[in-house]
Amino acid sequence: MLKKWFLSHNAVLGIITTKSTTPKFNNPLLHQYFSFPISLTRFCTTTTHPFAVSYLVNNFGFSTESTLKAFNNKQVRFNTPDNPDSVITFFQNHGFSLDNIRIIITKAPWLLSSQPHKGLLSKFQFFLSKGASSSDIVFETNKDTIVGLIRYSRSFTFYPYHFLEANINLMVDFDVSDSTIARLLQKRPSIFGSKDLIMSLEEVKCLGFDASTTTFGTALMTKQCMSKILWDKKVDVFKKWGWSDEDVIRVFRCQPSLMLASIDKINLVMSFWVNQLGWDFLALTKCPLMFGYSLHKRIIPRASVLQFLFMKGLREKNASLVSPFTYSENLFLNKCVFSFKEESDYLLKLYEEKMKLANTKENIGMPSTKCVIY
Numbered sequence: 001m002l003k004k005w006f007l008s009h010n011a012v013l014g015i016i017t018t019k020s021t022t023p024k025f026n027n028p029l030l031h032q033y034f035s036f037p038i039s040l041t042r043f044c045t046t047t048t049h050p051f052a053v054s055y056l057v058n059n060f061g062f063s064t065e066s067t068l069k070a071f072n073n074k075q076v077r078f079n080t081p082d083n084p085d086s087v088i089t090f091f092q093n094h095g096f097s098l099d100n101i102r103i104i105i106t107k108a109p110w111l112l113s114s115q116p117h118k119g120l121l122s123k124f125q126f127f128l129s130k131g132a133s134s135s136d137i138v139f140e141t142n143k144d145t146i147v148g149l150i151r152y153s154r155s156f157t158f159y160p161y162h163f164l165e166a167n168i169n170l171m172v173d174f175d176v177s178d179s180t181i182a183r184l185l186q187k188r189p190s191i192f193g194s195k196d197l198i199m200s201l202e203e204v205k206c207l208g209f210d211a212s213t214t215t216f217g218t219a220l221m222t223k224q225c226m227s228k229i230l231w232d233k234k235v236d237v238f239k240k241w242g243w244s245d246e247d248v249i250r251v252f253r254c255q256p257s258l259m260l261a262s263i264d265k266i267n268l269v270m271s272f273w274v275n276q277l278g279w280d281f282l283a284l285t286k287c288p289l290m291f292g293y294s295l296h297k298r299i300i301p302r303a304s305v306l307q308f309l310f311m312k313g314l315r316e317k318n319a320s321l322v323s324p325f326t327y328s329e330n331l332f333l334n335k336c337v338f339s340f341k342e343e344s345d346y347l348l349k350l351y352e353e354k355m356k357l358a359n360t361k362e363n364i365g366m367p368s369t370k371c372v373i374y
Contacts, residue, residue, distance in 0.1 A: 052076040052112075055084060060105055067109075077113045084112035167192045174201050180217035188221050200224050208253055219256035226259065237263050241270040242281040255288035268295055277303055279321055287322035296358035299325060304354050305336050305347055314340055 053071050055078070056062040067076075078084055091101050105112065171181055184191055191197065200223045209216040223231075238248050252258050261269075269291055274281050284290055293299055302325055309315035324336055337347040 051079050052084075055081065055112075056105075056109060060102060062106075062109070076109050083115070086116050087112050087114065090116040164192050167194065167197050170198060170201065174205065175211040176201075176216065177212045177214075180211075180214055183214070184217050184221065188224070191221065191224050194224060197224075207249065209256075215253075215256055219252070222256050222259050231259065234259055234261075234263060234266065237266050237270075241266075241274065243285065247282075247285050251285050251288045258288040258291060261291040265295075266291060269299065272299065272303075277307065283321045286320075287326060290322065290325060293325065294358075297355065301351050301354035301358065302332060302336070305351050308343075308347065308350065309336065309340070312343070314343070 050071055053064065053067045053076075056067045056076065057064055071077075088101060091104065096104070168181070171184075194200070200220055204216060204219045204223055205211060207219065209219050235245065235248050239245070243251075270281065270284070272295065273279050273284060273290075290299065306315065306321070306324060310317070324332055327335065333348070333351070337351060338344050340347060
């Protein structure tokens with residue numbers, strides 16, 4: 001569906017303006033959500049809060065505290081209902097439901113201070129101009145994408161339509177799938193404002209990623225959010241622990257999020273795995289997700305159990321070192337704790353003590369990675 005939007009070049013961007021000072025709500029259920037005061041002027045004069053604060057509290061159910069915070073941070077600035085009403089009318093005219101509007105305003109209350117024909121809202125019209133109908137945009141499958149656009153909409157503020165259109169069409173030319181484009185719009189819309197997007201697209205493709213897969217999008221996000229200097233530093237860290245350049249690229253192809261791990265996290269995991277446990281560093285090439293797991297809440301407690309099993313000869317020496325770390329907690333306990341009847345009580349106690357210690361360390365900020373078998 002998205003490709004049809006993006007390949008349509010003949011649509012003309014429309015500018016919607018409104019002189020209405022009252023939202024044109026046709027749905028009789030609207031007043032359950034937007035209960036505008038009968039006399040807004042009188043309402044404003046009888047409250048000690050700024051009009052914008054009262055508007056959000058009474059019409060959207062915001063707490064006074066959160067609204068005052070938004071006001072003080074200059075996220076909302078209006079003294080009459082005209083502008084926020086016109087914003088609401090704009091969304092309603094484009095087929096957004098009451099729940100959609102509430103979600104949008106909750107995520108970005110500053111939109112009520114914007115002009116419907118400028119900024120984000122006019123850029124939203126850009127997507128309509130690509131051939132999407134209002135009913136298409138408010139489908140449940142696309143709602144998260146639109147909300148994502150709104151949440152990060154200031155990423156688009158400084159880019160003209162033709163710039164955004166060029167990058168979207170560039171992705172289409174690279175055969176990036178519709179679902180990947182939608183996911184990028186939701187997760188990292190700033191990519192579409194990149195001036196060197198073509199370089200990143202070509203680099204990711206040269207690394208062997210298939211543009212039609214979801215991993216292509218993850219790899220693209222990784223490349224876009226990281227400088228070449230930082231990339232090279234992370235590669236050097238992996239090489240310090242025994243990986244080759246080929247290992248890094250091969251694992252990155254399998255799990256692009258590998259390179260999103262910080263240098264400190266890479267060193268901590270490697271040091272614990274190699275120096276403390278004495279396990280093969282190459283085993284981690286088979287489970288790059290390890291660098292995204294919590295060291296204290298997942299890796300250390302499970303490693304303690306596995307180390308005990310190896311020490312007692314209860315786990316085969318050629319058994320996978322990394323698989324147990326990928327299990328859900330219930331599966332891990334069933335396979336690595338409760339399945340050993342005689343030792344299950346001790347193993348469970350060991351596991352729970354490590355988990356409790358992890359919570360304690362997290363609360364007081366202790367970085368210790370010691371794994372001691374009692």
